Amino acid sequence: xxxxxxxxxxxxxxxxxxxxxxxxxxxxxxxxxxxxxxxxxxxxxxxxxxxxxxxxxxxxxxxxxxxxxxxxxxxxxxxxxxxxxxxxxxxxxxxxxxxxxxxxxxxxxxxxxxxxxxxxxxxxxxxxxxxxxxxxxxxxxxxxxxxxxxxxxxxxxxxxxxxxxxxxxxxxxxxxxxxxxxxxxxx
Amino acid sequence: xxxxxxxxxxxxxxxxxxxxxxxxxxxxxxxxxxxxxxxxxxxxxxxxxxxxxxxxxxxxxxxxxxxxxxxxxxxxxxxxxxxxxxxxxxxxxxxxxxxxxxxxxxxxxxxxxxxxxxxxxxxxxxxxxxxxxxxxxxxxxxxxxxxxxxxxxxxxxxxxxxxxxxxxxxxxxxxxxxxxxxxxxxx
Numbered sequence: 001x002x003x004x005x006x007x008x009x010x011x012x013x014x015x016x017x018x019x020x021x022x023x024x025x026x027x028x029x030x031x032x033x034x035x036x037x038x039x040x041x042x043x044x045x046x047x048x049x050x051x052x053x054x055x056x057x058x059x060x061x062x063x064x065x066x067x068x069x070x071x072x073x074x075x076x077x078x079x080x081x082x083x084x085x086x087x088x089x090x091x092x093x094x095x096x097x098x099x100x101x102x103x104x105x106x107x108x109x110x111x112x113x114x115x116x117x118x119x120x121x122x123x124x125x126x127x128x129x130x131x132x133x134x135x136x137x138x139x140x141x142x143x144x145x146x147x148x149x150x151x152x153x154x155x156x157x158x159x160x161x162x163x164x165x166x167x168x169x170x171x172x173x174x175x176x177x178x179x180x181x182x183x184x185x186x187x
Numbered sequence: 188x189x190x191x192x193x194x195x196x197x198x199x200x201x202x203x204x205x206x207x208x209x210x211x212x213x214x215x216x217x218x219x220x221x222x223x224x225x226x227x228x229x230x231x232x233x234x235x236x237x238x239x240x241x242x243x244x245x246x247x248x249x250x251x252x253x254x255x256x257x258x259x260x261x262x263x264x265x266x267x268x269x270x271x272x273x274x275x276x277x278x279x280x281x282x283x284x285x286x287x288x289x290x291x292x293x294x295x296x297x298x299x300x301x302x303x304x305x306x307x308x309x310x311x312x313x314x315x316x317x318x319x320x321x322x323x324x325x326x327x328x329x330x331x332x333x334x335x336x337x338x339x340x341x342x343x344x345x346x347x348x349x350x351x352x353x354x355x356x357x358x359x360x361x362x363x364x365x366x367x368x369x370x371x372x373x374x
Contacts, residue, residue, distance in 0.1 A: 003325075004325045005324065005325045040325070041324055041325055041326070056322050056324075056325070058321070058322050059285045059286075059287075060288065060289065061248070061289060062289055063288050063289055064288055064289060064290040065288045065290055065291055067288075068288045098246045099246075100246075101247065101250050101251055101252045101254075101255045102247065102248060102249055102250055102251060102289075102293070103251040103252055104252055106289070132322055134245070135243050135245050135319055135322040135323065136322065136323060136324075137192065137228055137243075137323075138190075138191045138192045138227070138228055138243070139228070
């Protein structure tokens with residue numbers, strides 16, 4: 001059960017250097033030069049200037065068996081040497097989204113927005129890991145922290161992936177989104 | 188967003204008196220005379236002899252719109268004056284369950300085990316509230332804390348409800364279950 005909880009700490013230290021910090025919708029996150037990723041439940045102090053966001057990996061909520069099998073066959077893990085660029089995209093969905101039933105959320109997620117299908121087109125170039133925050137406590141600032149890693153030559157297709165998702169029905173339920181682009185400090 | 192996180196504290200104080208503490212499968216919970224329910228994120232000290240279990244209410248994971256509409260029409264809230272009996276049933280599902288995809292879990296939950304359909308037959312007599320624990324941290328002792336309230340004349344049908352669920356396919360994935368029966372201390 002270890003290795004599920006992660007803190008993304010924006011501050012003055014860490015192996016990732018922030019290149020760009022863009023707010024897409026809702027409240028921004030303050031500018032920081034570096035990002036650290038800390039595993040485990042130990043207390044992570046919020047830096048004096050900066051922020052700390054927690055998320056936990058969990059079971060998937062909308063993926064069907066045939067989709068899962070395709071994903072597993074195509075996807076790559078994190079930490080590939082060539083993947084020197086990354087993006088941290090914290091997201092918060094609206095109360096209207098969370099009030100939907102499972103079939104309504106699945107329909108919006110896939111049948112209308114093609115979330116898996118779009119993502120699948122960008123495999124194996126883009127590696128991805130989803131962290132859930134909503135049920136960590138009553139008052140988390142985001143519902144999800146999505147982490148992406150890719151090689152510099154794939155930055156353009158990554159931007160295209162985001163453009164497709166942001167144009168989808170599902171994204172009408174996004175009430176806060178920040179897009180932080182990073183490069184490995186040793187790269 | 189307030190009012191989602193609850194601690195169920197088994198110890199020497201609280202408005203609910205423990206009548207019976209049965210372990211169904213897996214490790215037991217120690218015997219305590221009373222149960223308190225504390226709302227919110229404040230630190231809840233584990234009693235010297237006893238335990239404290241946390242859970243958070245969340246969106247439903249397997250309910251379809253038509254089922255939800257039926258549930259909402261039939262179910263009753265907690266705190267009814269006549270509902271002087273209660274049950275706290277902490278549950279933990281196996282790693283095999285959590286490795287299933289959404290369609291596989293839904294199929295086991297409803298199409299094979301008829302979880303909603305069984306529960307619906309016991310409405311409005313049995314009021315129910317589900318608290319999720321699995322994503323609160325990496326190491327919660329249970330995945331769910333289910334709280335039930337009913338009048339003494341419905342204890343028999345409540346036992347029947349549990350018997351039906353425990354005989355289902357879904358329950359083959361339960362690796363820890365404790366069944367704590369309570370009566371309102373002022374009743």
